[in-house]
Amino acid sequence: MSFRCTFMELALFSIKLTIMATSVAAQAKPGCQIHCGNITIPYPFGTGSVECYINESFFIRCNTSFHPPRAFLTTTDIEVLHVSVDGYLRIRYPVGYDCYNSSGSSSYFNAGFTLGKFYISHTRNKFTAIGCDTYAYVEGFVGRTYSTGCVSFCYDEADVVNGSCFGIGCCQTDIPKGVTDYRLSFDSYWSHSKVLSFNPCSYGFAVEDGVYDFSLSHFLDHNFSKKKFPIIIDWTIGNESCREARMDPQNYACKENSACIVPENGGGYLCRCLHGFQGNPYLSHGCQDINECETLKPCSKICHNVVGSYSCSCPEGFDGDGRRTGTGCTPKAKQRFPIVAGTLGICISLLVSLLCCSWVYLGVRQRKLSKLKHHNFQQNGGILLREKLSEGEEYGATARIFTVDELKRATNNYHQSRILGQGGQGTVYKGILPDGRSVAIKKSIIGDQSQVQIFINEVIVLSQINHRNVVKLFGCCLEAQVPLLVYEYVRNGNLFDHLHCTDHASVIPWGARLKIATEAAEALSYLHSAAAPPIIHRDVKLTNILLDENYNAEVSDFGASRLVPSNKEHITTLVQGTLGYLDPEYFYTSQLTEKSDVYSFGVVLVELLTGLKAVSFDRPEHERNLSLYFDSVMQEERLLDIIDGRIVDDRNIEQLMEVATLARRCVRVKGEERPTMKEVSSELEGLRAMVKFRREEGDLYEVEFEELLHDF
């Protein structure tokens, strides 16, 4: 049952981002001037008196002798064009040049500046040089002096490709990370003497990526040396890490409803409003609730905005999750159509005559069809299943066998619009049974008979389980060409989609992540210990954890599960599992124990903590060994750097640390060093007891964090 992010969702995501970016109100400190000319100066930057900016480095000098007035950075001559609360500034800076005439060097300007506390963005700028007898290089300081640059030589104007900067007449190079200091220098080999007719000057400049369009005409443009180009500067607060900053609440810059984030460039930290909020995180009451109902219009019928989030619902008589990107609201199955009596009469008589005519034909066909169904039933292991089910009845197995027609009706003949997801194992459709229950119907892909066993297995395993965090199996159908499984319908999709495919507005808060982890752990612990014989899931991963509207977790997809014989260890020849989640010990030894699920669950925990995808832990540098990676992260105290910045706030840090420690134990290389699922589940349960939740309109979010007093 794996669902993929759709292109639509991604497209929607980018649209939403733009909306959010443009609607964020930049604010200055109360009583401070917000504009300089047409430039807006949000806090922590400011102009005027010292209370208006956080530090001398954030002072903006507004020179009103220009019309309109111009803004400069602190006391420098660096002109500021834009100040963003998202951690960057756009400045404007002149080009450097080195010009010649027939008697030699004629003019030279080696542009450069020192930013002190800020950094030239290494991702959003390019160092660019133009000329045909040009060495241009920047020297900078990143703790040590460095230099980088580019070279361009050409001998004929005709060789220069007008309009594109790729090495002949124009070259570009990246600027390193962490540069606070920028000095331009030039050199030429023949003092431009060989190219003087069309290129008397070399020019060099840093410029915002994508802004400069090279043109051959710039070679002879005497005004080019007076040009200024925009450069993106990264700024951060202070020089301490988030953790250090939080320990000094007096000077901690992130205010209510905001989180501390690790900047991409340079030391220090940045603040960002929590999901569901927008505004200026550096001001108290700066982060304001977003009315998602207004800005995103995420619901098809009814939308409730709540602080930090929103929820969708459907009116009476409608079914669905109410989300426009979800199942929306569809009228309930039991519909009454208005009927016109006259038409009805005609229809009935027509139908009767049609029925009469086709009676004979259908009779013959029906017999053929039921023969085929019977064949499929046998092919699909119906006999085996029937046997197993009757055996299972002793254990209280409740699965029932559905007919082809029942399921065809339930899915509107497997209509395209009913597809919930498509994955390696088959397609999942939404169905509505005659009694009004919504179900998920999995149409398996079965290549050969060996996979019948997998299928039967899932039926047997699931029909014996009754746990609120395990997806319920209602039954199956074996008469169709491919076997069909009928499950309880879990409304809100899978955890993978929620974690990786959704937009900023619906980032799952930490409290909900912890709840999901706890419930999934409970389900696995139940499979391992409460069920007899124990069941090993073997494919624990985000896509196999389904969520309902209250973020209740249900573990699904038992196709790969194994009932472990009573000796508790079992050699399997076929190692199954998903890359990134696969227990390395099982991978090497093929020895399957409950601890393989513990490993995979540990990976799920890591994903919930970091927001990264499991496959990214499988890169060679981690050498299939998440455990070693974790050890090094913890030794270097870099744990906070890898945790998803969107869920960290100063109240849940310790809890995040504890879960990280637990995750690290789960992914130990040796199975025996890992805790049991039962231990994992009770540890998570204990941590959860410290978080209070409030539920409203089916939406769940964190309200407050209460630290209970421990007396051990």
Ligand SMILES: *[C@@H]1O[C@H](CO)[C@@H](O)[C@H](O)[C@H]1NC(C)=O
């Ligand atoms: C400010 O005004 C100048 C000239 O009037 C214009 O070129 C520039 O685009 C304006 N900047 C903003 C941010 O509106």
Ligand SMILES: *[C@@H]1O[C@H](CO)[C@@H](O)[C@H](O)[C@H]1NC(C)=O
């Ligand atoms: C404003 O700019 C003018 C012209 O460049 C300069 O003479 C003056 O000193 C500047 N004033 C301030 C306050 O920077």
Ligand SMILES: *[C@@H]1O[C@H](CO)[C@@H](O)[C@H](O)[C@H]1NC(C)=O
């Ligand atoms: C070349 O430039 C220098 C310095 O600007 C100037 O003194 C000299 O007269 C110029 N020579 C010619 C031939 O233009």
Ligand SMILES: *[C@@H]1O[C@H](CO)[C@@H](O)[C@H](O)[C@H]1NC(C)=O
């Ligand atoms: C180069 O392209 C620019 C516009 O991109 C044009 O104005 C200019 O005339 C072109 N020069 C040559 C020599 O083709």
Ligand SMILES: *[C@@H]1O[C@H](CO)[C@@H](O)[C@H](O)[C@H]1NC(C)=O
């Ligand atoms: C350079 O600028 C001056 C005035 O600013 C203008 O008259 C002249 O045409 C410009 N030259 C070129 C080559 O664009």
Ligand SMILES: *[C@@H]1O[C@H](CO)[C@@H](O)[C@H](O)[C@H]1NC(C)=O
């Ligand atoms: C302000 O500057 C002082 C020293 O000049 C530094 O210790 C402090 O961290 C700075 N604060 C911020 C918010 O940058």
Ligand SMILES: *[C@@H]1O[C@H](CO)[C@@H](O)[C@H](O)[C@H]1NC(C)=O
């Ligand atoms: C931060 O800057 C202050 C001075 O502004 C310095 O004393 C301190 O050592 C710096 N801390 C770090 C971690 O670089």
